[in-house]
Amino acid sequence: MKTLPDNPDLGHLRRQAKDLLAGLRDADPQVTLADAQTSLAAQYGFRTWADLKAEVDRRQGQADVADPALARQIADRFGLGEVTGPMRSLARPDEMGRRWSLETDRGRWSPRTVDDVFPATDGAENTRFQEAAARAGVVLPAPVRSRSGASVESIEGNRWRVHEWRHSGPPLAAPVSATITYAVGGTLALLHGLRLPANGVCPWSSVPLWTVSWARLADTAAAKGAGWAAALAAAVPVLSELETVGQGAAVPEPVLCHNNLSPGNVRLGAGDCLIVTGWEHAAGLPPAWELCTALASWAVDPRGGVNAAGARALVDGYRARAGALPPLSVDSFRGAATGLLNYVAGQAGAALAAHGEQDERHADRTMRHLLTHLPSRTTYQRVLDAALTADETAPAGAARG
Incomplete structure (x- = not known):
């Protein structure tokens, strides 16, 4: 089941529904936007588009805010610059940890905890893979190494990774065009x-x-x-x-x-x-x-x-x-x-x-x-x-x- 972000954006959901509509029309040209909205709502675990919209309204402004000291430690350890705003959660914890958004004077970043990655890894091979993929032409949020060159750093009892923030639309939903x-x-x-x-x-x-x-x-x-x-x-x-x-x-x-x-x-x-x-x-x-x-x-x-x-x-x-x-x-x-x-x-x-x-x-x-x-x-x-x-x-x- 798809999971709503902590501070969901109805505009993003409308964009997801339009993207989904293109995939649904590959199989049935008569499918309507309302059909796509209903299908998307079901993927989020709701019976109707109206139910999904009501959940979006209920969850507005509910993102968690991290301790400012933690945000500063992450920024310092990964060389991200001076923190300029609160570090806010992006989504509820998943099977690995939790994703956050952090802004500094050098830009926007996406730290996340990776406490339960399976199989366990120090992230080094993973980072090299991402860097090789980027050189080959895959577009991705670039992984950030810490000041020590590590991919993962232990901070305040959690294992952290950081990626650059990359502006984009919402995640896609199947079937896709x-x-x-x-x-x-x-x-x-x-x-x-x-x-x-x-x-x-x-x-x-x-x-x-x-x-x-x-x-x-x-x-x-x-x-x-x-x-x-x-x-x-x-x-x-x-x-x-x-x-x-x-x-x-x-x-x-x-x-x-x-x-x-x-x-x-x-x-x-x-x-x-x-x-x-x-x-x-x-x-x-x-x-x-x-x-x-x-x-x-x-x-x-x-x-x-x-x-x-x-x-x-x-x-x-x-x-x-x-x-x-x-x-x-x-x-x-x-x-x-x-x-x-x-x-x-x-x-x-x-x-x-x-x-x-x-x-x-x-x-x-x-x-x-x-x-x-x-x-x-x-x-x-x-x-x-x-x-x-x-x-x-x-x-x-x-x-x-």
């Missing part, structure tokens, strides 16, 4: 073409990290009176089926990948160029796995509908940059399926531990949305078939599931 998915495919091919070595395949995308069965987890949720327990029980067959995706298949050689190139981590900048954020999870993946994860993220809407034009454009953009596609099959969605299952298990654990009205309300909305919008093996097959429909242009190595 074919024009944009073509550019996404090209960006993936460019990153894979760097061929930066990886220390194995990211365990988040390859190793089941949950320790109990889905049925048992559903029983635990029901025993605790969780409002989403019934949704989890109903989703057990789909979750169990997703566990089988790619099991037993050979794992191709990994390279260093972005590992989270989803619509929520891409914004449009000047001239509609893609600005890629969210590099903290960069890790080793087979290129085929990341390409199939992108197909599931960019060309499948939350209700399971496939944007065939967007899927074809994504692989066309990849092929145009790389010259060929890696061999693709349903097994190539293993990283997408395993990562999703690890995320569901983690969110369920966080929801069961939530306390306080606001956190419990957010957890309930998150889990209900997540469990009722799961893809299936059939979803993966459909988006792959849509991507590879043009047999004349698909390379010989691109096998169908």
Whole structure:
């Protein structure tokens, strides 16, 4: 589920709805802006656009303000200049930490805590990857090294990273227009073409990290009176089926990948160029796995509908940059399926531990949305078939599931 920022901007949401409209019209030219607004509201966990607007009004001015001493320490440690205003939170904490905005006499910056990055890293390899991607032409908020040259600094009990602030529109939302998915495919091919070595395949995308069965987890949720327990029980067959995706298949050689190139981590900048954020999870993946994860993220809407034009454009953009596609099959969605299952298990654990009205309300909305919008093996097959429909242009190595 998409999460509203701490101080949401209705203008940004209207822009997101218009961007989403273009993707929806790839599949159905009759879709209206009102339809796109309703779809976007659902992605944020609300029934109607009016409900989403009401939440925006309720949350105005609710960003947290950091201790000024902390802001000064971050600015000093990373050489950002003199602080000129309050350091304000941008969004509620996520699975890694929390994002903030900081202004100094040298510009605007985006510090964030990275206390729970998995797998744990000092950020050095990650920063080198971002710097190599920028040199190759990927547009991104530049990572800032500290005065000591480190990517991560421990300050006041938290691990901090900083990026330059880059002006852009709001994050994108799936399904996205074919024009944009073509550019996404090209960006993936460019990153894979760097061929930066990886220390194995990211365990988040390859190793089941949950320790109990889905049925048992559903029983635990029901025993605790969780409002989403019934949704989890109903989703057990789909979750169990997703566990089988790619099991037993050979794992191709990994390279260093972005590992989270989803619509929520891409914004449009000047001239509609893609600005890629969210590099903290960069890790080793087979290129085929990341390409199939992108197909599931960019060309499948939350209700399971496939944007065939967007899927074809994504692989066309990849092929145009790389010259060929890696061999693709349903097994190539293993990283997408395993990562999703690890995320569901983690969110369920966080929801069961939530306390306080606001956190419990957010957890309930998150889990209900997540469990009722799961893809299936059939979803993966459909988006792959849509991507590879043009047999004349698909390379010989691109096998169908």
